Amino acid sequence: MSELLVRERGAVPPDAGSVFERIAEDLATRGFSVIDGAVPTALAISLAIEVRERSATAFHWASIGREQTQMVNGFVRRDAICWIEGESEAERDWLAWIVQLKTALNRRLYLGLFSFECHFAHYPPGAFYKRHVDAFRGEANRVLTTVLYLNPAWGPDDGGELVLHLDADNEETVRLRPTLGTLVVFLSEAFPHEVLPAQRDRYSIAGWFRVNASCAARADPPR
DSSP, rough: OEEEEEHHHHHOOOHHHHHHHHHHHHHHHSSEEEEESSSHHHHHHHHHHHHHHHGGOOOOOBSSOOGGGOOOOOBBBBEEEEEEOOHHHHHHHHHHHHHHHHHHHHHHHHHOOOOOOOOOEEOOOOOOOEEOSSSTTSOOOEEEEEEEETTTTOOOTSOOOEEEOOOOTOOEEEEEOTTEEEEEEEEEETTEEOOOSSSOOOEEEEEEEOOOBBBBTBSSOOO
């Protein structure tokens, strides 16, 4: 099994437009993008502080499935989540940055991205998320997955790496440490992925761009 270790620290263009162009190019050529320092440092730090200051009661154990099939399954995932609704300045700045990214990707790649949903994710020590895909089979819903990591000084012994599986035979993977400011964007239907067990508290923002799959009988997304 070959493993591609992605190390892109210090290689980020200085302005948002260049970052968006790089993400678009990566998505067009390989289906995923990994950029360290993609968002402004001050914003990443503000979000990292905010998620740690959130009351534990604001988080709930994450579930799997959708609508009537949703359930909490500790054998599959053990993270807790808190949906982001733009209640704080940091959240609003993050969502504004995401709107700029959506506009840039629609102009460059004609993806038809329509809405975005995201939440803080907390993986306590020992927590994991087994291999899965983010798009629900047979439905036009999640198109792009984004993950922004909020963990300063994350070492090689801290675990919690994201593993992207690039082929059906698991012969090629991308393994990423969840270090502060690293942004991962990938095609939701194309890449099974997993989160390895974390050895200390691990924080991130997981988000999904969706197309407009609403119809007369159903609103999508339902949230």
